[in-house]
Amino acid sequence: MFVKNCWYCAGWDYELVLGRNDLMQRRIAGESLVLYRKLDGSVVAMEDRCCHRQAAMHLGQREGDCIRCMYHGMKFGPDGKCVEIPGQDHIPDKARIRTYPVVEKHNWIWVWMGDPAKADPNLICFAVGPSDKNWNIKTSKISVRTNYRLEIANLMDLSHLTWIHRSSLGGTDRWVTTPIKHTMLPRGVKSEFVLRSVPAPAFVQHVFPPGMLFDIDMNVDFTLPCSFILHFQAFTAGTATEGPSNGQLILDSWSCQAVTPVDEDNVEYYYSWGPSIATDRPGLADLLLAGVNQAFAEDKAVLEAQYRNIKERPDGNLVNIVHDAGPEKMLRLLDRFLAEEAAEATREANLLRRAHG
């Protein structure tokens, strides 16, 4: 079950290039896509399925702004409309392949999987990408064999930093004990963390004098389907103030994370981290990326084993704890969107039936 009227991240912009291997295959929300760039650089997203006999379009050939299926040579424009059927003059009107609205923003490629009429680019979340000159952002990605709801639950409850990430992003039990301020957004939740006099995350403690403490301000905007945009600031302990802090800033950074459901059993996770130019130091951006790389490998092991357990016993009785509040907010919002789309599909089917009856 996926929300269709939604922008899904199809990857980093640098993954899709002009050139020899320029047809990129992706699977998003259970559908197979091929993506390619037109000569002007803009991105086309098309179903990875020729309308003739379902040959895979990503095994085809880009020709100018068109794409040719290399099984029987049918050629399609960037709008999915067939423009050539070799050996045949007439091109039937239904000879077309579905295309999807695409927007590039903050170095991510976003694809709208639902009704194109509703594809509003303003619904794409804010992010800071690696090409932003004010920040030194490094990027990566990882595949996880889990359902994306488990990723949502993972990201909406950072108390797990204390446990799963005790050797990477964690290193303090303050992730468990600090109250978080949650605010509902139209398509998500804003979470605000204020930590005072805490040790550095485990993976950078060796960089600082033993026992050194920090004040941390952290804001997360989490929006559907699963975009996690984190602003992380560290100050000299005792100097941070309420609200926009004017404390002694040691690190100002963004980590932007987009989890794309591939299908019910897999996600593709595109993520970044990096400091502001003002707080950058040699090697710092690489160090931060190494930290999240380690952390997401830790998450992967836990989420994959958890998902195997859940598939084995979908009705396993569950005990709820205080930290489920965050995940529940986001999962309820997801369920509301899913229910609204299902209701709308029913309404449209009824209208159609009445029109034909």
Next chain:
Amino acid sequence: MFVKNCWYCAGWDYELVLGRNDLMQRRIAGESLVLYRKLDGSVVAMEDRCCHRQAAMHLGQREGDCIRCMYHGMKFGPDGKCVEIPGQDHIPDKARIRTYPVVEKHNWIWVWMGDPAKADPNLICFAVGPSDKNWNIKTSKISVRTNYRLEIANLMDLSHLTWIHRSSLGGTDRWVTTPIKHTMLPRGVKSEFVLRSVPAPAFVQHVFPPGMLFDIDMNVDFTLPCSFILHFQAFTAGTATEGPSNGQLILDSWSCQAVTPVDEDNVEYYYSWGPSIATDRPGLADLLLAGVNQAFAEDKAVLEAQYRNIKERPDGNLVNIVHDAGPEKMLRLLDRFLAEEAAEATREANLLRRAHG
């Protein structure tokens, strides 16, 4: 769904030998078989399943012309009848394993998967095998994860040479534009191609002077389930005539191809190519084999991706094109044979019921 009253190719004769590892396992049309040679060299095909507890016969032992299941030592004659149950005198009459009619012809081993009473060796298609002294035929095989109907569609529409095989067997768009003469056969379709002044296939163009053209006569006999017997002749351009040509023959060759459905999701593809002794040159047979090897690897990639797409969306709307005419002829014939066998099975079940009622 497989036609049962049909000869299926179980492999090249040289794959099955006397000697130490002389029990060959095959899976054909969803059934598991073991094949072995008797001392006189003739081939036995038997269900790969002991009638006691279904142990695999191919893990057994050939003893003279018999085969012994090495789980509990039951020994079976080449007719499948049990001849020894160690530790027990009485051999029940039902202690027998199904055997299948087998014929070796043109260096292929053919197995009849249906009613043995109907196994007419004359139904085996003509072919030219590697042991034919008038031809220098080289052989190979490849496994493809696809349904055999997609192989039929592939082989009955050679317009794909222009596209899939642009770097191997193709190299001209004349495969798309040349009209083909199709003639129905009792169990297949004969296709005749006449190409005049066309370039050499891509994989041999470097052998000839730049721009050199050829006349090509090509005849294919395609018979159920999926035997593709191709006679390919190339002449100096401008010298070939209608009918049996007396043009300047450059290459006279046969490519014999048998596609065996393993089960619904897999095929085993046994194929060859080679010139006549009269038109052979040093290295030519190897060059031709390298050409089909490359081409069938190209087909494999396309057919496997297509099959994944079709399994994902079996009801995917399809647009038909002019090149579907060939595949449709053969697939309709296949469907007719399938329907006839289903009807006959119903008739026989009714007769049986009346006999017992």
Next chain:
Amino acid sequence: MFVKNCWYCAGWDYELVLGRNDLMQRRIAGESLVLYRKLDGSVVAMEDRCCHRQAAMHLGQREGDCIRCMYHGMKFGPDGKCVEIPGQDHIPDKARIRTYPVVEKHNWIWVWMGDPAKADPNLICFAVGPSDKNWNIKTSKISVRTNYRLEIANLMDLSHLTWIHRSSLGGTDRWVTTPIKHTMLPRGVKSEFVLRSVPAPAFVQHVFPPGMLFDIDMNVDFTLPCSFILHFQAFTAGTATEGPSNGQLILDSWSCQAVTPVDEDNVEYYYSWGPSIATDRPGLADLLLAGVNQAFAEDKAVLEAQYRNIKERPDGNLVNIVHDAGPEKMLRLLDRFLAEEAAEATREANLLRRAHG
């Protein structure tokens, strides 16, 4: 289908240690377990599934005698009761993970998968383990992709030594022809073999003068679910007597074998073999272990192919032979236990319904 009120072998005691990697994952009769040792060395077996969101406990952390789920930090006592929920004072009573009765005996770890009230350690079969000072027992294990019923049938009919194990444990057809005395036990079958003047097993024939013969006394206690405890004695041919023999003893040995169903499609096989100290010779224990290692690899090939055949055709018509008598005795006993447990589950469900109605 598994008998639940049963001791299942979870492995050799030396596989589970204190120390760094001290959480051992096992799957027994379709359930996932984590096992660990308390500080006093005793073993805890717990469901491998946190009661919060089903995270895998074997990815957690042992803390003293407790185990902490490292997803959200919930800590559980060795009785499965939650003792800490980080960030929350109240611990709900239902915050507990199922634990299983465990007993270590004869160097095996035994887990009771059914009603703990019925877990009687006296039901654990007798065995001779590697720590027994009177015997030089060597141990190993192997995984087999088969249903455990096929293992039962294999072990209850040793006529297969003549065939499958012709190059290892076999080497004579006397395993087929010698009558076996079967006696029913409360939870199994005792089988007594008396072989006189037989050659040595194939894998040790090179050790003795050509043609040397032996008298063999062999007793097997086979108990549910699948424990095969074998006492094997070899005497100088012509010296062994009826009953407890006072013949010239060449080898006195035990081979203890426990087959644990992992799930319907897999078993884990823990086994040993070794001589008495009195009949030991340098290298003998290793030689015996090499013999069973080879034999169980032979069984694995046959049982896995047989199981694939049976899954493909579960209704395959079967011919019964004289050697099925042993397997049938044990499989009928298993079926009786399965039926009794099913009947009891129904009775308990009815009682519960009446109590609530």
